[in-house]
Amino acid sequence: MEQQPTQRISQRALTLWRIYGWIQVGIILLLTIGLTVTVFLWDWPWWIVLIGLGIALLEVLSFVWLVPSLRWKRWRYDVTETEIDLQYGLFIVTRTLVPMVRVQHVDTEQGPLLRKFRLSTISISTAATVHKIPALDEQEAERLRQSISSLARVAEDDV
Template sequence: MSDVGGGPVLREPANRVSPQAVPFWTVSALLGDAAVVIAAAAAYFFIPDVPGWVGLVVLLIGVLAIAHVVLMPRIRFRVHRWEVTDTAVHTREGWIGRTSRIAPISRVQTVDSRQGALMRLFGLSSITVTTASAAGPITVDCLDADTARHVVARLTAITAASEDDAT
């Protein structure tokens, strides 16, 4: 934090996610968007007596899908950041909107890691920090798998050393 105009200003988290996040998000978006485009095109071509304007809708869906696959991963990579300190876990994420979350270490209850099949292909893992908060857990997606293991170990050590109860 720094002071600007008489009040504290929150700085952005220090660390980016893995560069492998870009191809991972691209493939994930491609798989999901391809299913939608194929379903829309199949409906258009195989359902009898479909109005002509539906073809324009299918085309628009295709164009939006391409834009999503091309733009979203790069924007997310520029935005997504994370940081773990001895006092807090801080994340920022989003690609259209932005969400920043900060959880004091004293509120951390559990630390989990996850690595799905597609993430494993890209050498990525995600960590989820569950806190005593109504806002829900904090997730850091697309960390290099080794980095994720180190972060989980560090958070475990920090929270074990904390005298506060995370309730």
């Protein structure tokens, strides 16, 4: 149990998550610009703008720089014949075991950004839970989906 799962998600996930981070920063910056305008219009205290800029800076530090790489390093998975083993989480590290017999169906999904990076998110559903592995390589996700669904079919069981 001590040893971590072996597989990692795609390196390109890093770039993708950084882009998500930049988008967030962009939104904060837009809000800050809006605030700056109101400061000039209605003589609001100017430190509001500083707060906005501060948040943006923090976001650059965390969501663009720190969080994606930590998250990527933490994310590991293993899919064997009998079970799916996941490890993820920034502050709370979660290790999840899903027996293959419990898997009901597998989906892959791909948004526009993911498609651009040839990445794909796979979600594995049981009767009670949904487990996602984000940002896998497109082909890897496809291969995984097929193998899980065929393994799950073999390991038929009630409920």
